[in-house]
Amino acid sequence: MVEFKGLPSPDDLLILLTVARLGRFTAVAEALETTHTTISRRITVLDKRLGGRTLARTPQGWELTELGRRAVQAAEGIESSLGSLSARLTNKRESLTGLVRVGASDAFGALFVAPALARLQQDHELLRVELVTATRRLSQNRSGLDLEVVPGTAEAPRIQAVAVTDHVRRLYAGREYIRRRGMPTGVEELAGHSFVGYAESALEVSELAYGRQSVTGEAASFQATSIFPQVEAVRAGAGIGLLPEYVVRGDTGLVPVLHHEIERHVRFWAAARSESMRSPAVRAVVASLIDEARSRQDQLLPRPRVWDGQLE
Incomplete structure (x- = not known):
């Protein structure tokens, strides 16, 4: 039986939401420019306020409990409201806000992900992006990224994957x-x-x-x-x-x-935790990547070339 002790701090709920998306206190601390100890302390305060544990430790990082999932739903509402307020205060049309961290392989990241992110920012000026490039498979132990774009296969516990191209x-x-x-x-x-x-x-x-x-x-x-x-x-x-x-x-x-x-033939996947995939910013990044790839299929899947025998 959960012993509810009053409404939690909105800041603590947003910290929980970031933990749910990134999976590691260290990654959250870096994202929020604070310390691992501070993140741990704020989650403890939130748990006491709600009367139960919101997170459970797993080999893949921190995962939400049932109470944590209910709390994250409230946090997502707060995040959405803050985004709308920010757009109004800056006299911009309502748009995506916040920081999205994307991991991608070196070549695809440079030649496809980067321009897709840049074009998305043109429509959403308050959106910040961070692109990390390295050729690797999907991280089994959460990497501190909101979204990973990986070649080959995208199988890991508690992730959602969308085929990009x-x-x-x-x-x-x-x-x-x-x-x-x-x-x-x-x-x-x-x-x-x-x-x-x-x-x-x-x-x-x-x-x-x-x-x-x-x-x-x-x-x-x-x-x-x-x-x-x-x-x-x-x-x-x-x-x-x-x-x-x-x-x-x-x-x-x-x-x-x-x-x-x-x-x-190798497939690229966009993969993330389910909590990240619910983020409007992450969903917009995935859609932008797919649009970029579809518009350039002639570069990704061209016909075989025939050598003309010329070496000069």
Whole structure:
């Protein structure tokens, strides 16, 4: 039986809402520019006021109890009302407010997520965004992000995932490499070539891997943690690389390799806690990402190229 002791502080309810979205006191403290101890103390005060526990610790971070879920519903109403008030006081039409932290892979984050966020801000001037880029799978232990945009799969406890777009990766080589080593005419000839790929010690997304290991059991001879140095290494002649078309399409320094025989389709997902997915700002970010991807499908899923045999 919950012993209700009076209305809680709206500030404490908003702190609880932020914990529900980010999952870690340290991440909330950073977001609110305070300390872990302060967050813990405010949640304790809130629990005493409501007469029960609002949070439970799990391997995936802090999760809401039934009482916490009811309290968060009230917090979401407060957040919405404050957003409306802020818009009126600044003489702007009602719009999205607050800070949204988004994680994304390096290339997709730079070339698709960043422009989608920038365009969203043009319509919602009070919205602040923070983009963190790294190629990794969805965090199993909450990362302190409101939304993660990840390639491959998006499976983790208590998360919601929305498909953003598919993209295709194909093999490319530098012109100098083909002059030196020759163009493979079939999949079986790849075993005799060098490959550029992700650093195996850091790669978390198996769908992005392709190299000599795929055909001979050996690792790629040139490895990097980001796609951008891989592209430069391929262009410089280090080997053949499985590269995203949206990054290299139209690059005259690269030659298509076996495009009609080998290609890999990888899906990007937008994933977040259910509490984050209910946030109007997060939902708007997801919609903006999908719109950006749909408007540029020709870059994400172009047809295979045919090599014209020219190396000059």
